[in-house]
Amino acid sequence: MDNKEKILGKGFKALRPEIEYADDVIAPPYDVLNSEEARTLAEGKPFSFLHISKPEIDLPKDISADDPLVYRKGLENLESMIKKNILVRDDKESLFVYKISTKDRSQTGIAFVASIDAYENNLIKKHEHTKPAKKLDRINNIKALNAQTGPVLLTYIDNTRLDNLVAEYISGNEPIYSVVNKEKIEHSIWKIDDMNSMNDAISAINDLESLYIADGHHRSAAASKVRESKMNANSQHTGKEDYNYFLAVAFPKSKMTILDYNRLIKTSNGHSNNDLIAMIEKNFKCTLSDHPVKPTQEKSYGLIRLGNGTILN
Numbered sequence: 189m190d191n192k193e194k195i196l197g198k199g200f201k202a203l204r205p206e207i208e209y210a211d212d213v214i215a216p217p218y219d220v221l222n223s224e225e226a227r228t229l230a231e232g233k234p235f236s237f238l239h240i241s242k243p244e245i246d247l248p249k250d251i252s253a254d255d256p257l258v259y260r261k262g263l264e265n266l267e268s269m270i271k272k273n274i275l276v277r278d279d280k281e282s283l284f285v286y287k288i289s290t291k292d293r294s295q296t297g298i299a300f301v302a303s304i305d306a307y308e309n310n311l312i313k314k315h316e317h318t319k320p321a322k323k324l325d326r327i328n329n330i331k332a333l334n335a336q337t338g339p340v341l342l343t344y345i346d347n348t349r350l351d352n353l354v355a356e357y358i359s360g361n362e363p364i365y366s367v368v369n370k371e372k373i374e375h376s377i378w379k380i381d382d383m384n385s386m387n388d389a390i391s392a393i394n395d396l397e398s399l400y401i402a403d404g405h406h407r408s409a410a411a412s413k414v415r416e417s418k419m420n421a422n423s424q425h426t427g428k429e430d431y432n433y434f435l436a437v438a439f440p441k442s443k444m445t446i447l448d449y450n451r452l453i454k455t456s457n458g459h460s461n462n463d464l465i466a467m468i469e470k471n472f473k474c475t476l477s478d479h480p481v482k483p484t485q486e487k488s489y490g491l492i493r494l495g496n497g498t499i500l501n
Contacts, residue, residue, distance in 0.1 A: 194394060196399055197303060197390070199301075200300065200435075201278045212235040212236065214237070215229070215230070216369075218242050221242075227245040246265065247261055254324075256328075262333055283381075284298070285380065286437050287377075290372070300437075300438075302433060304434060312408070313401065314405055323406050323410050327414055330410055330411065339436050341402045342438040343444050357380060361378055363376040363378050364379050
């Protein structure tokens with residue numbers, strides 16, 4: 189794939205909430221809460237997107253999240269919200285500017301559909317392996333809905349041309365959505381649908397050397413597998429079909445907020461505290477600390493042993 193043929197992304201015909209229902213539809217990503225949390229959050233909210241992204245909340249509590257009935261229920265809920273005009277399909281391709289604001293900071297990116305060819309040719313770069321069960325869940329979800337219900341989060345090395353285009357567009361236009369969620373985070377979205385602005389932005393995206401997946405490895409891997417299936421079943425495949433792309437939003441590297449990535453190890457498998465430290469020291473330099481450690485540089489970690497309070501840096 190030479191540079192003349194390189195396509196990282198393009199515009200798309202979005203399926204999105206009518207403006208008056210945006211507050212009702214907004215919901216957290218499917219993978220940041222369990223079924224019970226989703227059920228509680230969606231209680232009394234018939235138009236919450238959780239009825240589509242986590243449809244097990246509308247089925248008996250003992251049902252498995254990967255039961256075929258769950259995916260069929262998701263399709264039923266999606267079709268119902270389309271029929272009721274809660275969700276409407278744009279009639280022409282657009283791009284979207286997406287700004288996330290908290291009391292401390294904000295970050296602004298651009299939403300488009302990313303090329304699976306670019307993903308498979310490593311122009312959209314990965315840094316994680318995927319788990320088969322999680323990938324299969326997303327494959328089944330996309331196939332059942334014939335839709336992608338959440339964007340892959342991408343980042344790119346800061347690009348003055350693209351960043352200026354985004355900044356200029358939002359300075360001269362009003363957002364179509366501005367919604368504050370229960371965590372007091374404001375989500376604002378601008379629609380780019382005039383041809384000149386769209387072409388400039390798409391050209392700037394496709395001139396980037398690479399995009400990098402920050403979050404969404406299972407979503408992108410699933411989209412690739414679904415594309416393979418649809419492509420093999422389509423004797424008239426051209427490469428321009430919607431299934432050749434996945435939903436994405438890209439933020440410049442300097443504006444990305446990297447949140448703590450904390451994990452709990454539930455058992456030491458019989459190893460003593462000293463044994464664990466000795467094992468860790470085979471690959472890391474360890475320093476004891478008398479206070480919680482928040483890493484301040486690359487390739488550093490903080491580790492606390494609950495129970496006796498031992499802290500390593």
